[in-house]
Amino acid sequence: MPIQFENVSHVYSAGTPYQYQALKGINLKIAEGKMTAVIGETGSGKSTLVQHLNALLLPDEGKIRILDRVIVAGEKPKKLKSLRGKVGLVFQFPEYQLFEETVIKDVAFGPKNFGVSEQEAVLKAKQALHLVGLGEEFFEKSPLELSGGQKRRVAIAGILAMDPKVLVLDEPTAGLDPAGTKMMMRLFERLNKEMHKTVLIVTHDMEQVFAYCDDVVIVADGKIRMHGPAKKFFEDSRLCKEMNILPPALIRTRDALNQNGFEIPSDIADIHALAKEIRKQVKRHG
Amino acid sequence: MGNFTLGRYMPLDSPIHKMDPRMKIIAMLLMLISIFINAGWIGYGIIFVVMSCVIMTAKLSFRFIWKAMKPMLFMLCFLLVINALVVTTGVPLFTIGSFTLYSGAVMQTLYIAVRLLLMIMITTCLTATTKPMDMTLGIEDLLGPLKKIGVPAHEIAMLISIALRFIPDLIDETQRIMKAQQSRGVDMQEGTIKEKVGAILSLIVPLFVSAFQRAEDLANAMEARGYAPGEPRTRYRTLKFHARDYILLGGSLCILVTMIGVSILL
Ligand SMILES: Nc1ncnc2c1ncn2[C@@H]1O[C@H](COP(=O)(O)OP(=O)(O)OP(=O)(O)O)[C@@H](O)[C@H]1O
Ligand SMILES: [Mg+2]
Numbered sequence: 001m002p003i004q005f006e007n008v009s010h011v012y013s014a015g016t017p018y019q020y021q022a023l024k025g026i027n028l029k030i031a032e033g034k035m036t037a038v039i040g041e042t043g044s045g046k047s048t049l050v051q052h053l054n055a056l057l058l059p060d061e062g063k064i065r066i067l068d069r070v071i072v073a074g075e076k077p078k079k080l081k082s083l084r085g086k087v088g089l090v091f092q093f094p095e096y097q098l099f100e101e102t103v104i105k106d107v108a109f110g111p112k113n114f115g116v117s118e119q120e121a122v123l124k125a126k127q128a129l130h131l132v133g134l135g136e137e138f139f140e141k142s143p144l145e146l147s148g149g150q151k152r153r154v155a156i157a158g159i160l161a162m163d164p165k166v167l168v169l170d171e172p173t174a175g176l177d178p179a180g181t182k183m184m185m186r187l188f189e190r191l192n193k194e195m196h197k198t199v200l201i202v203t204h205d206m207e208q209v210f211a212y213c214d215d216v217v218i219v220a221d222g223k224i225r226m227h228g229p230a231k232k233f234f235e236d237s238r239l240c241k242e243m244n245i246l247p248p249a250l251i252r253t254r255d256a257l258n259q260n261g262f263e264i265p266s267d268i269a270d271i272h273a274l275a276k277e278i279r280k281q282v283k284r285h286g
Numbered sequence: 287m288g289n290f291t292l293g294r295y296m297p298l299d300s301p302i303h304k305m306d307p308r309m310k311i312i313a314m315l316l317m318l319i320s321i322f323i324n325a326g327w328i329g330y331g332i333i334f335v336v337m338s339c340v341i342m343t344a345k346l347s348f349r350f351i352w353k354a355m356k357p358m359l360f361m362l363c364f365l366l367v368i369n370a371l372v373v374t375t376g377v378p379l380f381t382i383g384s385f386t387l388y389s390g391a392v393m394q395t396l397y398i399a400v401r402l403l404l405m406i407m408i409t410t411c412l413t414a415t416t417k418p419m420d421m422t423l424g425i426e427d428l429l430g431p432l433k434k435i436g437v438p439a440h441e442i443a444m445l446i447s448i449a450l451r452f453i454p455d456l457i458d459e460t461q462r463i464m465k466a467q468q469s470r471g472v473d474m475q476e477g478t479i480k481e482k483v484g485a486i487l488s489l490i491v492p493l494f495v496s497a498f499q500r501a502e503d504l505a506n507a508m509e510a511r512g513y514a515p516g517e518p519r520t521r522y523r524t525l526k527f528h529a530r531d532y533i534l535l536g537g538s539l540c541i542l543v544t545m546i547g548v549s550i551l552l
Pocket of ligand 2: 046047048092170
């Protein structure tokens with residue numbers, strides 16, 4: 001069990017008029033090797049939640065288990081660096097963290113901090129940049145002269161180069177073009193399925209949740225509203241409505257077809273399969 | 287550091303919040319002058335008690351003041367070290383090897399610490415109870431008479447209020463970047479000197495980049511809404527003195543006179 005929250009609360013700016021309780025008694029278990037989506041409205045507490053995973057924020061109440069560490073409210077944890085090497089967190093707008101003169105140096109910064117030798121760090125940086133789709137021609141550029149989307153990729157590569165066991169991504173595809181988004185999501189899926197990393201991804205895009213994630217966690221007003229398998233959640237149209245979430249287009253199309261006399265089974269997973277199924281049923285009735 | 291409170295406005299409802307910003311600025315200046323009149327511990331005691339009352343009236347907590355003071359502690363420690371090496375007045379407290387600590391060194395540091403504390407109490411009472419917008423109006427009006435001799439009062443006021451307005455933002459930004467770099471294994475507390483320099487660089491460079499970005503965005507946003515420095519501007523709000531403002535002025539004048547009195551008598 002790599003990640004477990006027990007009754008975790010977090011209060012920002014305690015004791016001032018700006019005081020705000022962003023997390024209210026969170027209980028959550030995230031199984032190893034899963035790809036989990038964290039969804040919820042703006043301001044519901046998703047970013048606050050994920051920043052607890054590598055102890056950037058500490059709980060004001062409750063207990064968090066992450067890999068072999070236990071973080072208890074009120075105790076000052078030591079040696080957080082090793083935890084941060086194992087739980088890689090990509091921030092909501094990570095492009096602001098770039099600072100080295102060249103892209104390759106910036107990506108190598110993470111591994112070097114964790115005691116990897118200069119050469120090996122550069123090697124890891126090259127691999128990571130390759131993974132996020134940035135070729136050789138970018139290596140020696142200054143991060144400041146890249147476009148927003150390219151900066152985003154460099155920042156993600158900076159975390160991937162650390163080769164963390166758990167990968168946490170806070171809205172990693174916000175602002176990327178559709179092709180870039182798809183490529184990133186495929187990459188995260190590969191890291192999860194092939195390299196067996198536990199992946200947590202904060203997103204507002206239900207299509208992504210449906211297409212790539214095993215589980216879904218819904219955060220609302222600092223509490224966990226729901227946690228369960230993503231496919232099963234989207235199948236349950238009443239639950240979706242209750243949670244105020246619009247299911248992905250495929251499910252909506254299927255439901256509309258079924259309401260109009262088709263009998264599309266629920267194991268149809270993409271539009272091609274759906275198209276074939278429609279053709280089959282039309283022919284049968286034809 | 288979301289806890290960093292120096293210069294931050296606190297939206298509360300108190301008599302101090304309602305006071306006229308011009309008078310609050312004048313009162314602050316009078317109080318600051320009072321601190322620099324050498325009225326000894328009695329004088330500082332009086333100012334401390336008065337400011338404590340003001341802080342309570344403004345519904346600010348003492349923790350808030352303490353947090354604003356905290357970043358200064360490092361400076362004070364540094365000062366103590368220097369004083370300890372330089373000052374040789376008063377009675378010797380203890381001796382280690384060839385080094386002797388004198389009570390004068392401790393007293394002098396304590397003196398500065400108390401002045402600093404009082405200064406922070408006074409300025410916080412202004413910045414925490416006055417909206418940045420009101421502060422601009424106040425400064426501009428106070429500098430108004432100087433416009434005749436060519437002082438760009440409005441621009442100065444705008445400059446000051448933008449600077450004040452951005453302090454908390456820059457602090458939040460610093461904190462965000464710090465978190466991002468900590469996620470990449472930067473250790474702000476432990477590490478060798480070389481690592482520490484690296485850590486600071488990884489913080490400063492992105493901070494500057496984003497500060498310039500912000501400045502540009504703000505300038506564009508202001509221009510897009512037709513702001514031009516030097517052009518005459520109408521005002522949505524005009525300031526007016528009330529009875530409470532005169533009480534504030536009278537009170538701070540009293541303190542100043544008391545300080546002068548105490549310093550002469552002692
Ligand atoms: N440093 C802070 N100080 C005070 N309040 C904060 C701070 N950071 C966040 N909050 C508040 O906590 C709440 C949760 O913020 P959080 O960033 O976790 O939301 P989110 O779910 O990630 O939203 P989004 O989808 O917009 O990224 C918000 O209401 C926000 O105003
Ligand atoms: Mg967020």
